[in-house]
Amino acid sequence: MALLEATAATRPQAGLVGRFPALAVLEYNLVAYRRTWRAGVFSSFLLPLLTMVGFGVGVGAYVEAPVAGVPYLDFLVPGLIASTALQVAIGESTWPVLGNFEWIKIYFAQASTPLRVADILGGQLGFVLFRVLTSSLAFLLVAAAFGTLHSPWALATLPLVALIAAAVAVPVFAYSSSVRSDSYLALLFRFAVIPMTLFAGVFFPVESLPMVLRWLAYASPLWHGVDLCRAATLGVAPAWSVPGHLLYLAAWVAVGWWLAHSAFRRRLVV
Amino acid sequence: MVEPVTRDGILIQARGLVKRFGDFTAVDGIDVDVRAGEAFGFLGPNGAGKSSTMRMVGCVSPPTDGELQIMGMDPRRDGPAIRARLGVCPQLDNLDPELTVRENLTTYARYFGIPRRVARERAAELLDFVQLAERAGSKVEPLSGGMKRRLTIARAMVNEPDIVLLDEPTTGLDPQARHLVWERLFRLKQQGVTLVLTTHYMDEAEQLCDRLVVMDGGRIVAEGSPRTLIERYSTREVVELRFAGETQEAFAGKLDGLAERIEVLPDRILLYVTDGDGAVAEVHARALTPASVLVRRSSLEDVFLHLTGRTLVD
Structure with missing residues (x-):
């Protein structure tokens, strides 16, 4: 934020926001977030701490054999980092987006300014990434304190969670802007988020699954994220090729952006 | 700029x-x-x-x-x-x-x-x-x-x-x-x-x-402009007459020739005229006794209702 301030003050006519109007939308979201961030910060440390203790230490005590060659907690942590990123990303791209169309209607206010649909989308995505990155950083710190990170590559989880977040948030923007009631959002959690969290390799290797379910896991963006994050924190090679994973996730972002852009346009430019 | x-x-x-x-x-x-x-x-x-x-x-x-x-x-x-x-x-x-x-x-x-x-x-x-x-x-x-x-x-x-x-x-x-x-x-x-x-x-x-x-x-x-619209589509003044009784319709025929335009509504009759008081005098001269009489200046509302009708739009 200090960066924006300085730029704006020195070049009043063409500030950073002037060149990248999406930043103004991000800024609006940050101003709104100022009211609730304390509660957010608390839960973003508490959640990983509780899951780490509950699943890793509690359940891990019963999993005596190493999983994929490492202690269960170390296996679990990168999966939780990725799946928490997924949940934060989807949380921030469902109710807030629906609300900005249906309840406070702020998108319509934004659309009547010089902002283009892409700027509104970009700013909203920027805020999702901000939320995911801050909560992942908290998770990473807790994980480091538990001694579950085995490689400096663990830092790569930050750009990775950003990619996972974008891969799921952008198509969910399209969904949230196409439904008129929040009961549809609950469906998304029931039929996409929970199954993905359970079966995409977070809690156990997908190889334990029957073939059909395994292919569903491969199709989900989360599995690719989990595999990359796990490789990063353990300092090993992932199960799939790195470029393959990255391209697959990038494809979700690209197709999702196209869907979200047309869905937003349908609502805002009629 | x-x-x-x-x-x-x-x-x-x-x-x-x-x-x-x-x-x-x-x-x-x-x-x-x-x-x-x-x-x-x-x-x-x-x-x-x-x-x-x-x-x-x-x-x-x-x-x-x-x-x-x-x-x-x-x-x-x-x-x-x-x-x-x-x-x-x-x-x-x-x-x-x-x-x-x-x-x-x-x-x-x-x-x-x-x-x-x-x-x-x-x-x-x-x-x-x-x-x-x-x-x-x-x-x-x-x-x-x-x-x-x-x-x-x-x-x-x-x-x-x-x-x-x-x-x-x-x-x-x-x-x-x-x-x-x-x-x-x-x-x-x-x-x-x-x-x-x-x-x-x-x-x-x-x-x-x-x-x-x-x-x-x-x-x-x-x-x-509001003024030119009123001049073009309405008259300078409007006389609103309410007659006691079942319908206003019965009285409408007795007002012929009193106004440039007469509009009969369920509860009152509107006379679009240039001189409101003159029209009222003429009404009394015809031995008609409306229960209430209101002379007012024509407004944009008269223009609006004249042009777009009185049918309710939902």
């Missing part, structure tokens, strides 16, 4: 402008010229096509057909550049209720690339202007409807626009709040801001508009 690109001072020019949604034609080929500095009104019943027209002018709704030029630019191509110089006050408030009054202005100013310091200064000035300065730090949510509308008007001014679009600016407000909004809008007009507004309140149109068009069914059915 770029000077408005205008031909003969015309800021908004529409020719054969059409907006269709599927099979439904909301705006059916209208021609409009709005000149710099004037207050221009779109008057009409619900569904007349006013809001659709406003959305096209606001560059959030591409025209289906016809020509539209705003400050010499084409909304299909130059949407962001045009919107940068418009102020929009929508029919339904879309303020952020969780933000403070001031934050609603400063965050909105940033969408125009206005530096933060300037945004804060302008927010303070505008809150003074709409008499909300003492509420600057409070949340929007508990504000009254009138306060929210004034805040929306302030928000529309934050980029110092060349044209302000107001879609039914006082709908749903109580009389005090309406008069305060009118007074503020009148000030803006005096400062040379071009106002374009839609309304179905005749008094609002008479108060604020230099020129207006009456729309009905997506078409323009009349155009002019």
Whole structure:
């Protein structure tokens, strides 16, 4: 934020926001977030701490054999980092987006300014990434304190969670802007988020699954994220090729952006 | 700041402008010229096509057909550049209720690339202007409807626009709040801001508009200043007669030749005349004794009802 301030003050006519109007939308979201961030910060440390203790230490005590060659907690942590990123990303791209169309209607206010649909989308995505990155950083710190990170590559989880977040948030923007009631959002959690969290390799290797379910896991963006994050924190090679994973996730972002852009346009430019 | 690109001072020019949604034609080929500095009104019943027209002018709704030029630019191509110089006050408030009054202005100013310091200064000035300065730090949510509308008007001014679009600016407000909004809008007009507004309140149109068009069914059915419209489509005065008894119809025949136009309503008879008192004298001369008599000046409402009919539009 200090960066924006300085730029704006020195070049009043063409500030950073002037060149990248999406930043103004991000800024609006940050101003709104100022009211609730304390509660957010608390839960973003508490959640990983509780899951780490509950699943890793509690359940891990019963999993005596190493999983994929490492202690269960170390296996679990990168999966939780990725799946928490997924949940934060989807949380921030469902109710807030629906609300900005249906309840406070702020998108319509934004659309009547010089902002283009892409700027509104970009700013909203920027805020999702901000939320995911801050909560992942908290998770990473807790994980480091538990001694579950085995490689400096663990830092790569930050750009990775950003990619996972974008891969799921952008198509969910399209969904949230196409439904008129929040009961549809609950469906998304029931039929996409929970199954993905359970079966995409977070809690156990997908190889334990029957073939059909395994292919569903491969199709989900989360599995690719989990595999990359796990490789990063353990300092090993992932199960799939790195470029393959990255391209697959990038494809979700690209197709999702196209869907979200047309869905937003349908609502805002009629 | 770029000077408005205008031909003969015309800021908004529409020719054969059409907006269709599927099979439904909301705006059916209208021609409009709005000149710099004037207050221009779109008057009409619900569904007349006013809001659709406003959305096209606001560059959030591409025209289906016809020509539209705003400050010499084409909304299909130059949407962001045009919107940068418009102020929009929508029919339904879309303020952020969780933000403070001031934050609603400063965050909105940033969408125009206005530096933060300037945004804060302008927010303070505008809150003074709409008499909300003492509420600057409070949340929007508990504000009254009138306060929210004034805040929306302030928000529309934050980029110092060349044209302000107001879609039914006082709908749903109580009389005090309406008069305060009118007074503020009148000030803006005096400062040379071009106002374009839609309304179905005749008094609002008479108060604020230099020129207006009456729309009905997506078409323009009349155009002019409030005064010329009244002269053209109504008479100077209107006499309202109420007769005791079952129906007014029975008395209508006895009023032949008394007025330029006679309208029989279920509860009263309207005589459109030049000289109201003369007409009343004539009524009494014919030995008719209405239960009540009211002589009033003709208003835009008479024009409006004459042109768009009395059928209820939902």
